[in-house]
Amino acid sequence: MSGSNEDKSSLIGELRRMARTSGAVGGIAMRVAGNRIGIKSDAASHAEDLKVILGGLKGPLMKVAQFLTTIPDALPEEYAAELSQLQANAPSMGAAFVRRRMQGELGADWQGKFKEFELTASAAASLGQVHRATLHDGQKVACKLQYPDMASTMEADLKQLKLAMAVYRRMDDSIDSDEIYKELAERLREELDYTREAAQMRLYGAMLADTPQVHVPVPVEGLCTRRLVTMSWLDGRALMRRLEEDPPQEERNTIADALFRAWYLPLYRYGVIHGDPHLGNYQVRPDGTLNLLDYGAIRVFPATFIRAVIDLYEAIRDDDREKSHHAYEQWGFVDLSNEKMDILNIWAKFLYEPLLEDRVRKITDIDDPTFGRSVAMKVHEGLKRTGGVKPPREFVLMDRSAIGLGSVFFRLKAELNWSRLFQELIEDFNTEEMAARQKAALLAAGVPESV
Numbered sequence: 009m010s011g012s013n014e015d016k017s018s019l020i021g022e023l024r025r026m027a028r029t030s031g032a033v034g035g036i037a038m039r040v041a042g043n044r045i046g047i048k049s050d051a052a053s054h055a056e057d058l059k060v061i062l063g064g065l066k067g068p069l070m071k072v073a074q075f076l077t078t079i080p081d082a083l084p085e086e087y088a089a090e091l092s093q094l095q096a097n098a099p100s101m102g103a104a105f106v107r108r109r110m111q112g113e114l115g116a117d118w119q120g121k122f123k124e125f126e127l128t129a130s131a132a133a134s135l136g137q138v139h140r141a142t143l144h145d146g147q148k149v150a151c152k153l154q155y156p157d158m159a160s161t162m163e164a165d166l167k168q169l170k171l172a173m174a175v176y177r178r179m180d181d182s183i184d185s186d187e188i189y190k191e192l193a194e195r196l197r198e199e200l201d202y203t204r205e206a207a208q209m210r211l212y213g214a215m216l217a218d219t220p221q222v223h224v225p226v227p228v229e230g231l232c233t234r235r236l237v238t239m240s241w242l243d244g245r246a247l248m249r250r251l252e253e254d255p256p257q258e259e260r261n262t263i264a265d266a267l268f269r270a271w272y273l274p275l276y277r278y279g280v281i282h283g284d285p286h287l288g289n290y291q292v293r294p295d296g297t298l299n300l301l302d303y304g305a306i307r308v309f310p311a312t313f314i315r316a317v318i319d320l321y322e323a324i325r326d327d328d329r330e331k332s333h334h335a336y337e338q339w340g341f342v343d344l345s346n347e348k349m350d351i352l353n354i355w356a357k358f359l360y361e362p363l364l365e366d367r368v369r370k371i372t373d374i375d376d377p378t379f380g381r382s383v384a385m386k387v388h389e390g391l392k393r394t395g396g397v398k399p400p401r402e403f404v405l406m407d408r409s410a411i412g413l414g415s416v417f418f419r420l421k422a423e424l425n426w427s428r429l430f431q432e433l434i435e436d437f438n439t440e441e442m443a444a445r446q447k448a449a450l451l452a453a454g455v456p457e458s459v
Contacts, residue, residue, distance in 0.1 A: 135155060204455070270300050
């Protein structure tokens with residue numbers, strides 16, 4: 009019932025998508041190459057053109073751009089700066105499209121499953137759009153409906169991404185992006201399966217059941233397919249809109265506390281991370297609590313990896329080089345010389361620094377939103393000098409989430425005791441217990457196995 013022909017991956021669909029995007033990606037490659045060999049171009053202007061092109065396209069390429077802008081040095085600075093402004097807010101599709109798609113997912117009598125269904129989308133994103141509806145028992149729900157032909161769209165975009173990253177690497181080999189590409193491709197393909205997203209939503213509902221500061225929508229059984237996920241409707245205001253109103257410090261701190269718990273309680277208790285920390289995925293409720301949205305990009309880590317994350321924190325705290333080296337090896341870094349490890353520790357110190365001081369403070373005492381990029385550039389230059397590294401694929405979403413979430417805390421101007429929040433989560437950490445807890449939670453929620 010959910011296997012509409014228009015959604016099946018086809019060579020024609022991929023070629024059509026590549027024709028629309030190859031000029032933009034090829035243009036990036038040529039300009040990156042030109043800049044590396046001394047041919048100057050107006051990079052900022054070209055990046056603005058690219059943002060307009062990508063922003064007008066529904067699909068993964070825009071989501072890929074959002075991912076890459078949070079991975080240091082995956083793209084040149086000018087392109088990263090422009091692409092970081094992309095928001096998952098493509099123009100919505102019309103009523104005829106919605107009727108056809110809903111019939112393909114729920115059958116000819118799909119309208120009979122709802123008391124009311126709004127054909128006009130309430131929100132539009134990169135892979136689908138959201139419609140408000142009401143069930144016969146009066147429950148308000150959100151129906152996220154995937155755009156057509158997303159499978160072929162995804163494959164075409166991933167081919168373009170692989171090309172662009174390969175060209176950039178030829179110009180700058182300080183970071184081997186092979187594992188980054190594999191990780192992004194795996195996660196993005198998973199996002200096409202809304203039955204997986206529904207299961208991951210159930211998982212987060214269970215993991216955060218005792219965290220009243222965070223609200224998770226509940227999927228509706230019988231109204232979810234691979235291209236449709238129906239969930240309870242959560243009322244709230246976009247976080248960015250609330251910040252524009254300059255809320256009081258107490259509210260800023262309350263929001264930040266909820267965000268910290270939403271992200272890191274699942275990570276350190278269950279080895280699970282929400283890998284898409286952009287501002288569109290948060291809503292603020294009138295009482296200051298938080299709605300956490302979009303459960304497509306979820307990463308599950310082995311317990312040994314989480315133990316290594318804690319080990320690296322302790323190594324940075326205690327200036328323990330041997331423990332640092334062990335932690336990086338557990339993460340999956342190979343052939344790591346002491347010099348390369350010292351360079352990576354510059355980045356690690358930047359990320360862990362707020363957790364090292366037992367005091368109320370901002371996420372950073374440096375009032376400069378570009379400071380993180382300057383640290384990344386220092387690391388980049390050091391790695392280039394010493395022969396480069398190959399980041400393990402597990403590193404990608406961890407790093408993306410830390411940077412993305414940190415930037416939200418920075419914009420919130422939140423003042424919390426980050427160290428105590430962190431210590432609460434890692435206190436009495438036990439690898440075997442976490443592994444057992446993770447296995448039980450994934451099984452109960454019905455989350456399928458991944459990498």
